[in-house]
Amino acid sequence: xxxxxxxxxxxxxxxxxxxxxxxxxxxxxxxxxxxxxxLFNTVGVTFNGSGFYRTDSRPAASSSPAPxxxxxxxxSSSSDS
Numbered sequence: 001x002x003x004x005x006x007x008x009x010x011x012x013x014x015x016x017x018x019x020x021x022x023x024x025x026x027x028x029x030x031x032x033x034x035x036x037x038x039l040f041n042t043v044g045v046t047f048n049g050s051g052f053y054r055t056d057s058r059p060a061a062s063s064s065p066a067p068x069x070x071x072x073x074x075x076s077s078s079s080d081s
Contacts, residue, residue: 003018
């Protein structure tokens with residue numbers, strides 16, 4: 001469950017609370033009864049493993065060019081009677 005941060009607009013009391021996504025947003029300060037505002041914080045992200053560097057994200061360049069598609073020849077045979 002995510003942790004949400006709130007701050008009271010009257011007494012500046014700030015606190016964090018763990019709430020489910022389905023829980024209602026808190027609106028009343030537990031200290032003074034004033035209105036609360038939800039705070040938006042930054043998120044820490046850590047990339048682990050391969051695939052996060054420029055050299056890991058693409059295949060190695062091949063030294064020979066890609067093979068050309070095979071040419072198709074169309075023969076139309078018509079018989080005159």
